[in-house]
Amino acid sequence: MTSTLEVSPAARRSAELDAEITADASRFRILTGDRPTGPLHLGHYFGTLHNRVRLQRRGVELGLVIADYQVLTDRDVADDLDAHVLGLVADYLAAGIDPQEAMIFTHSAVAALNQLMLPFLSLVTVAELQRNPTVKDEIAHSRQAGVSGLMFTYPAHQAADILFCKANLVPVGADQLPHLEVTRTIARRFNDRYGPVFPEPEALLSRAPLLLGTDGTKMSKSRGNAITLGATAADTARLIRSAKTDAQRHITYEPGTRPEVASLVLLAALCEDREPGEVAAEIGGGGAAALKARVTEAVNARMAPMRALRAELAADPGYLRSVVREGNARATERAEVTLGQVREAMGTRY
């Protein structure tokens, strides 16, 4: 798990990037995405999805990869892939992504993208992959009896996802920072060895780079601790009631020493577009019960329009599928151009 010490320089850089984007959005191209392992949750929304929508509205070009091959990194079988893929598209559109502008694609459908992985793998050592903290964390939470070889290709595959379209900006949660470092390393080493082809992309963190789930660890699709975007108001209330807090009655916002309480305060603040310190001060002596009531109300109010739109979209799977097909065609065109440049640079055009 990424520590706060590692996060703060990245958070500082993210603030600078935000200013650069405001000055000239056309310099930036985003590629980010999700694994189709289940419906998106509030950690995704406030960790990256909200940023994607915000930046798209400011005019930054947006690519979203649905990382379907990577479902197999930590699962023996990819259950319900098709339904999860369409569910992700519904989540994106309900959150405000414009499918006319964004390129939404599944990486398994883009052959030329996957071909980039071989040269990329030659640019990182096994030791570098083994000591990658994101890989270690994913292995710790793996649902497999043994760790598959695919697990160790994960960072190089992600580099292919990001670099095939020459993206230079990646809005992610803090758990993905070590992965992004590998992408930067691969881009740099490729350019050094074969000539300049790739940008060195930078991470963009949100105000909630690591939202905690109801058990006090990173909110994750696969850990049973998540409040999904499509959850009902009643489910939301039940899940927040069960959330872990601590023994101190007075509510404060101290992420370093009271992470569970701070994450709940932050969640209410994000939903209300307020500062977490102010929200904590307002709850004060009300204790955990008042905090949870406030969070529940805030989440349900903020999510209600998105939930209604998501239900409408989910009723039209044909449309959702057409969005992916269109994105796959666009991504294939792009990936073929980049693969051509890579072949040129490597001297493998015969």
Ligand code: ATP
């Ligand atoms: P899984 O449990 O299957 O790994 P996940 O919930 O971790 O699922 P991913 O698809 O791995 O979701 O992550 C997609 C993106 O969302 C990444 O950029 C990741 O950093 C971000 N993200 C995921 N969970 C959180 C969270 N709790 N807080 C902030 N960002 C998050």
Ligand code: MG
């Ligand atoms: Mg994950």
